[in-house]
Amino acid sequence: MKFGSWTYDSSKVNLRFYRDIQKFDLNSYVKSNEWTIVGNSASRNTEKYDCCPEIYVDLKFHIQLERRGGFYNYILILPCVLLSCLTCILFWLPPESPSKLVLGMNIFTSFFVLLLLLYKNMPSNAEHIPRIGAYYCLNMGMIATSTFLCTIVVHIYFRGAGPMPTILRRVFLEFLAGLFCMVPHTNAYQQHAVNGLMSPIKATCDGDKFEKFELLKERFKSFGDKRPVTSTNDDTLEVLDMMNDHSQHHQHHFHPTQDNSIAQQIQQQISASITFMTVETDLKEIRDFLRTTRKRMEDKEAKTKTINDWKQVALVLDRTFFFIYLTAIIISLAAMFPR
Structure with a gap:
């Protein structure tokens, strides 16, 4: 805040600090439940304009406010984090279940409702976007991406009996399946029975x-x-x-x-x-x-x-997307709210 006169110069109005205290006097300040004062300073400036030879004096007071996060942590941030973690369940549901895509759409709708609640509690500012607003938009984008990835998984799951490329088999069925401990176990007894059945047939037919x-x-x-x-x-x-x-x-x-x-x-x-x-x-x-x-x-x-x-x-691709999404959640939380 700036206090000064454009009509009277310093010879007529000479502004000075009361008792040379270069900050706000907070003795009569009533503490707010929403804001906290983290910075309080003031300065006296003299300025001479080109139009006039006189010198003009003004006092500038700087105050820095910080929003109390307790209310928003439980009302806005915590539900957002819980919904983000709930999105991980999408990658654990079986692809043949219709709830896989329905859950993703419901979570996206919940994020949209929370974003409307955030809009009512945040001041409108076109120059700077609040961190929590950016976090909400980031999570909505991640939810939309996860739903799209689940659609890809369902499509591959019901691919059919078409031929599989060799590189796809090596990457997913050998490397990633072994990395995530998802190598399918073959039934040795059934394989032995099939071989035992085929051998006499082949010997008889030959x-x-x-x-x-x-x-x-x-x-x-x-x-x-x-x-x-x-x-x-x-x-x-x-x-x-x-x-x-x-x-x-x-x-x-x-x-x-x-x-x-x-x-x-x-x-x-x-x-x-x-x-x-x-x-x-x-x-x-x-x-x-x-x-x-x-x-x-x-x-x-x-x-x-x-x-x-x-x-x-x-299934291996679904598990891969799960770990990628979980890593993205952790990185976004650490980047948006470092403290």
């Missing part, structure tokens, strides 16, 4: 030759058939015709007793051959079915693994 089939070919050597016997219906009929011709041939050269014995042997061989052909056909069908089933299981397992990898990347 066998293209059968020992009994070779035995069947040896039986037909005596009938002059050197071709391998297959499981088709035409080959079966051919074998039967060959057996009947051979039986008729022996009926003209042997006695009746020998004919009955040979006929029984031929009948047994025909029955055994037909049975084996049927079994061999069934085995081929079973082999084809097992191959198809195994291929389907492998494709399903690969697809499931890719989906789980994308979900794991989303």
Whole structure:
């Protein structure tokens, strides 16, 4: 504050301090519940203007006020800090939960209400922005950013079975997952069971030759058939015709007793051959079915693994955003309110 006269010069009005006390007299001062005086000084100045030869005297008093922070700490700052810490829960909610984004929008709305309350309790000043106002705006920006990051996490979580880049796998599934202790544990018992199931199937499917089939070919050597016997219906009929011709041939050269014995042997061989052909056909069908089933299981397992990898990347990214946001909260508190 400045006290002086522009009408009367120092020869007419000579201003001096009362009892040479160069500060405010605070004996009659009533302490305020909102403000505290932290500085009190005064000075006497003389000034000569270009228009007039006279000297003019003025007294300048400087007073420095500080707002009491107790009221604002509990009404404005503490709720803001609590809401900022509550935002960290966004990164701990599962991505499939709809409350993940709803909570972010509710926290942003709460910050907006607190900002309106701050506007009513703070004086309007276009030159300087209060620290608490800057802190509120910073937190609102961080809340909006966290909601956007949560949207990215949800999108990656439901990415699907698309291929994952190698660099993404190395950064998130190997480096960051190990850093945050989020490496997924594989079920050794289940893996052993799957391997144990696949090995016999593979061994069965890979066998293209059968020992009994070779035995069947040896039986037909005596009938002059050197071709391998297959499981088709035409080959079966051919074998039967060959057996009947051979039986008729022996009926003209042997006695009746020998004919009955040979006929029984031929009948047994025909029955055994037909049975084996049927079994061999069934085995081929079973082999084809097992191959198809195994291929389907492998494709399903690969697809499931890719989906789980994308979900794991989303969880690791969510945990990374959590630590970044927590660090930003601590730095903002230390920078805005160092004391």
